[in-house]
Each structure stands twice: as structure tokens, then as C-alpha cells.
Amino acid sequence: xxxxxxxxxxxxxxxxxSATSSRLxxxxxxMFGRDGYAATSLAAVAAAAGMTKGAAYHHFPGKAGLFRExxxxxxxxxxxxxxxxxxxxxxxxxxxxEGCRTFLECCTDPGFRQIVLLDGPAVLGWDAVxxxxxxxxxxxxxxxxxxxxxxxxxAGGDLDVRSQLVFGALCEAGMMLxxxxxxxxxxxxxxxxxxxxxxxxxxx
Amino acid sequence: xxxxxxxxxxxxxxxxxSATSSRLxxxxxxMFGRDGYAATSLAAVAAAAGMTKGAAYHHFPGKAGLFRExxxxxxxxxxxxxxxxxxxxxxxxxxxxEGCRTFLECCTDPGFRQIVLLDGPAVLGWDAVxxxxxxxxxxxxxxxxxxxxxxxxxAGGDLDVRSQLVFGALCEAGMMLxxxxxxxxxxxxxxxxxxxxxxxxxxx
DNA sequence: ACAGTTACATACCCTCGGTATGAAAGCGAG
DNA sequence: CTCGCTTTCATACCGAGGGTATGTAACTGT
Numbered sequence: 001x002x003x004x005x006x007x008x009x010x011x012x013x014x015x016x017x018s019a020t021s022s023r024l025x026x027x028x029x030x031m032f033g034r035d036g037y038a039a040t041s042l043a044a045v046a047a048a049a050g051m052t053k054g055a056a057y058h059h060f061p062g063k064a065g066l067f068r069e070x071x072x073x074x075x076x077x078x079x080x081x082x083x084x085x086x087x088x089x090x091x092x093x094x095x096x097x098e099g100c101r102t103f104l105e106c107c108t109d110p111g112f113r114q115i116v117l118l119d120g121p122a123v124l125g126w127d128a129v130x131x132x133x134x135x136x137x138x139x140x141x142x143x144x145x146x147x148x149x150x151x152x153x154x155a156g157g158d159l160d161v162r163s164q165l166v167f168g169a170l171c172e173a174g175m176m177l178x179x180x181x182x183x184x185x186x187x188x189x190x191x192x193x194x195x196x197x198x199x200x201x202x203x204x
Numbered sequence: 205x206x207x208x209x210x211x212x213x214x215x216x217x218x219x220x221x222s223a224t225s226s227r228l229x230x231x232x233x234x235m236f237g238r239d240g241y242a243a244t245s246l247a248a249v250a251a252a253a254g255m256t257k258g259a260a261y262h263h264f265p266g267k268a269g270l271f272r273e274x275x276x277x278x279x280x281x282x283x284x285x286x287x288x289x290x291x292x293x294x295x296x297x298x299x300x301x302e303g304c305r306t307f308l309e310c311c312t313d314p315g316f317r318q319i320v321l322l323d324g325p326a327v328l329g330w331d332a333v334x335x336x337x338x339x340x341x342x343x344x345x346x347x348x349x350x351x352x353x354x355x356x357x358x359a360g361g362d363l364d365v366r367s368q369l370v371f372g373a374l375c376e377a378g379m380m381l382x383x384x385x386x387x388x389x390x391x392x393x394x395x396x397x398x399x400x401x402x403x404x405x406x407x408x
Numbered sequence: 409a410c411a412g413t414t415a416c417a418t419a420c421c422c423t424c425g426g427t428a429t430g431a432a433a434g435c436g437a438g
Numbered sequence: 439c440t441c442g443c444t445t446t447c448a449t450a451c452c453g454a455g456g457g458t459a460t461g462t463a464a465c466t467g468t
Contacts, residue, residue, distance in 0.1 A: 013434055013445060020446085037326070038242075041424060053425085054448050063425065113330075122241070122326035126317075126379055155404075161380065161397040168376025169369040175330055176368055193365040200359075201404045217414060217465055224415080245455055257456085258417050267456065 021059050023049045029070045033111025037067055037119040064123055071120055072132055078106045078116075079136040086144065093153040096144045097195055100170055103137070104191055107174025108183060117171055130164075138167055154201075162201070169197060225263050227253045233274045237315025241271055241323040268327055275324050276336055282310045282320075283340040290348060297357040300348045301399055304374055307341070308395055311378025312387060321375055334368075342371055358405075366405070373401060 011019075027049040031040045042063045046056045060066040085102045089095035106112050120129045130138070142163040148154045173194045180186035215223075231253040235244045246267045250260045264270040289306045293299035310316050324333045334342070346367040352358045377398045384390035 011434085016434085016446070042426095043424075052448055055446075057426075058446060118325050118330060121322050126322060127383055130379075130383070157400065158393060158397050161377075161394055162401070164380055165373040165376055165398060165401055169373040172369055172372025172375075173365075175334075176365065179331055179334070189362060190365055193362050194369060196361065197366065197369055197405055201401055215465090220415070220464085246457090247455070256417055259415075261457075262415060 017059070020049075020051060020055055024051070024056060024059065024066070025069060025073065028066050029073065029111065029115070032067060032070055032119070033109075033114050036114055037123050042066070067115075067119070067123055068128075071115055071124065071129075072136075074112055074115055075132060075136040078103065078112070079140060081106065082137065082140060086140070091153075092144065092148040092151050096141075096148050096153075097198065099141065099144060100166075100194060100198060101191055103170055104174050104177070104187070104194065107171075107178060108187075110178070113175060113178050117175060133167075138163060141167060166198065166201065170194060221263070224253075224255060224259055228255070228260055228263065228270070229273060229277065232270050233277065233315065233319070236271060236274055236323070237313075237318050240318055241327050246270070271319075271323070271327055272332075275319055275328065275333075276340075278316055278319055279336055279340040282307065282316070283344060285310065286341065286344060290344070295357075296348065296352040296355050300345075300352055300357075301402065303345065303348060304370075304398060304402060305395055307374055308378055308381070308391070308398065311375075311382060312391075314382070317379060317382050321379060337371070342367060345371060370402065370405065374398060 024045070028040075028045045031045050031048065042056055043053050045066075046053050056066065060069065082099050082102045086095040086099045089098050107117070124132075142159055145154065145159045145163050149156055149159065173190050177183050177186045177190040180190075228249065232244075232249045235249050235252065246260055247257050249270075250257050260270065264273065286303050286306045290299040290303045293302050311321070328336075346363055349358065349363045349367050353360055353363065377394050381387050381390045381394040384394075
């Protein structure tokens with residue numbers, strides 16, 4: 001039976017389910033990112049999304065499970081932005097540089113820092129965090145390095161290890177320019193030093 | 205009045221206070237490092253130290269305050285080990301290298317990783333963490349870089365920023381060789397790639 | 409010796425994560 | 439259409455744990 005234009009809109013189960021899941025995810029992303037994981041209660045998230053804890057526990061395995069979904073979502077968005085930038089780069093070396101710069105721009109967002117860099121490791125554990133990050137960001141970085149190495153831009157070596165070390169330095173750089181009283185003004189200096197690190201590291 | 209050898213040993217307030225503080229700190233360091241901050245209740249720490257929550261709240265401002273003391277303590281120990289190694293190095297460049305290697309060895313300890321690298325940022329916030337780390341580790345690293353730069357070992361630039369980026373890479377390296385199924389065996393590879401990063405970064 | 413301070417223990421409150429139960433809204437079969 | 443069945447929530451409740459208020463015993467200066 002199609003929708004009636006009465007007071008109650010009749011919808012299918014799948015529509016209801018995905019709608020509430022999306023609202024919950026969006027609200028959780030906003031609150032976790034603003035107040036931090038510990039200071040955000042699940043009931044408050046559900047209430048802000050217009051429902052109760054019961055709905056949240058029906059769609060997600062728990063508070064940490066909801067946080068994990070939010071974490072993955074943020075990484076996925078960062079990865080797509082990063083890949084789009086890298087795809088438009090003229091060569092593999094610029095793709096690497098531009099990708100790193102894009103990651104730093106992601107760190108400009110307070111929610112990204114709070115969820116991905118601060119709370120993520122403590123809530124999900126280091127192994128789970130790096131597994132997810134590998135799936136979305138680290139793999140891209142490593143593959144970019146491999147291409148650049150194959151084309152002679154950078155020196156060989158254990159690129160799995162090296163890409164991860166560079167990733168750690170980038171996270172640190174992202175947090176640095178976030179703490180700065182003038183993030184916009186500090187961006188060029190930090191990004192420059194990060195690119196200098198990248199350049200010094202990889203040039204053979 | 206000096207101590208009586210009766211059933212109850214008579215002690216001064218300062219002795220009692222420092223003794224209970226030390227026991228509490230040592231127990232908290234052990235339990236926070238083993239189980240993580242969230243999974244460790246303050247009452248459990250106090251009980252394991254032979255007292256109740258009341259004593260803990262008398263000596264420390266709360267759970268996070270106790271954790272902060274534990275955090276500082278671990279950093280202090282790492283810093284002294286690091287400075288001792290650097291002091292015995294033949295030149296400023298080796299001091300830098302040996303210092304970084306010593307930091308990686310600190311990351312071998314599971315408690316250090318859990319407290320300093322995983323829970324620290326989420327519990328204390330990034331600003332507080334980096335302030336403490338600057339006081340103990342980052343300042344040492346930056347000063348070592350300055351000396352090495354003055355002696356011509358490494359290139360100039362914003363050493364405040366660069367030392368922090370290197371620190372981030374070192375933390376990542378420390379977590380990497382911790383996740384490895386064979387940390388002892390992986391140590392040379394990761395440490396080698398880290399030193400390679402250091403060398404490539406700073407040689408000018 | 410005796411107030412006053414310090415160093416705890418005990419009892420209590422409140423928030424919050426998680427679970428169990430119940431009800432209402434789709435959904436499929438006859 | 440209708441009548442079980444599943445899905446999708448809401449409500450009520452439990453227990454753990456951080457924090458606080460209060461009482462009490464141990465020290466301390468005068």
C-alpha cells in the first residue's frame with residue numbers, strides 16, 4: 001500500500017531503520033566531536049536525535065560500537081577527499097605531497113581531531129584504530145609511496161613501516177596547528193616543515 | 205617522641221602521608237598500565253593499595269588527577285633514562301640517535317604505551333599532554349637538535365616544529381613494534397627505519 | 409593537656425552504560 | 439482482509455563507578 005497523506009506518514013521498515021540510523025550517526029558525530037567520548041552520554045545523543053536509548057541499542061551494539069561507526073565515517077570522508085586530490089595531481093610525487101597537505105586540512109576540523117586522534121585510540125584500542133586507518137588512509141599513503149618509489153622519486157626500503165612513521169608525524173603536525181592560537185596563520189609553517197620532512201625523508 | 209616498639213608504630217604525619225601517596229601511585233601505575241584507564245576503578249586501586257576511596261580523594265583531586273601524576277611519573281623516568289644515555293654519547297649526533305632509540309625501548313613496556321600513548325591524550329587532553337611531554341621529553345629532543353644543528357650535523361629550520369614531528373613518528377614507531385607479534389625481532393627493523401627517517405630528515 | 413589540624417573510613421547520591429520487558433508499526437501467508 | 443510474526447522502538451530497571459558529605463582516630467603546636 002503506497003503512502004497515505006494522512007497525519008501519519010506510512011513508511012517501510014527499511015526507510016524507518018536507515019533514517020533513524022543516519023540521524024543517530026550524524027548527531028553522535030557532532031556531539032562526540034564537540035564534547036569528547038567520555039563527556040557524551042548515549043542517552044543525550046539519542047535525545048538530541050529525537051529518540052531514546054532503546055533505539056540506539058537496537059541499531060548499534062553499544063556506545064563504543066556507535067563511536068566506531070562514527071570513527072569509520074570520518075576516516076572514509078577524509079580518504080575520499082584525499083584520493084580526489086591525489087587523482088588530480090600531475091605526478092606521483094605531487095600526489096603524495098598534496099595528499100599529505102589534504103590530511104592536514106582534515107585535522108583543521110576539531111571534530112576530526114577529537115574523534116580520530118584523541119578518543120579513537122583510547123576507546124577502540126590501538127590495533128583496531130590502525131586497522132581502520134590502514135583500510136582508508138595508510139594503504140593509500142603506502143601505495144602512493146610505492147608508486148613514487150617505482151618512478152624513482154623516493155628511495156626504497158620498508159615502505160610499510162615508513163608510511164606509518166610519516167603518518168604519525170602528520171597526526172602530530174595536525175594537532176600542532178590545531179593548538180596554535182592562530183591555526184590559519186600557522187598552517188603554512190607547519191605544513192612546510194611537514195613537507196620538508198617528507199622531502200628529506202624520501203629523496204634518495 | 206620517637207617510635208615505640210609496641211603493636212602500633214607511631215609515625216609522623218609526613219611519613220604517613222608520603223607512604224600512602226607512594227603506595228597509591230605505584231598501585232595506580234600498575235593497574236592503569238595493565239587494564240587501561242576506563243577499565244580501572246578508583247575503588248579497586250585504593251583497595252589494592254590497602255585503603256579506601258576516601259584516602260585517594262584526600263591526596264589527589266580525583267581519578268583524572270591521580271592518572272595525571274602517574275603520567276608525569278612515567279615521563280620523568282623515561283626522561284632520566286634518555287638523558288643518561290645522551291650524556292654518554294661521544295657527540296651530539298649520536299646523542300640524538302641513542303636518545304631516540306632509548307625512547308623506543310621505553311615503548312617496549314606495555315604500561316608506558318597504555319598510559320602515555322593511548323589513554324593520556326584522551327584523559328588529559330592534548331594540550332596538557334604535550335605540555336608535560338614538552339617539559340620532560342620534547343625539550344630534551346629539541347635542545348639536542350639545536351646542539352646538533354649548531355655543530356653542523358643537521359640542517360637549520362624550525363626545530364620546535366621539527367622535533368615535535370619527529371616525536372610523533374617515534375610514538376608511532378613505538379606502537380608499531382608493540383603490535384608486532386615478535387616485538388624483540390621487529391625492534392631492529394623499526395628502529396632502523398626510524399633512524400633512517402631521522403638521518404634523512406636532518407642531514408642537510 | 410588540650411584545642412586544632414591532618415588522614416583517613418563510611419555512607420550516601422547521582423550519572424550512566426547496559427538489559428529486560430512491553431507495545432506499536434510494518435510484513436507475509438492464507 | 440486478517441491474523442501470526444518480525445522489526446522498531448519506548449519504558450522501567452539494575453549495577454557499577456565517580457564524586458561528596460560526614461564522622462573518627464591519629465598526630466601536632468602551644
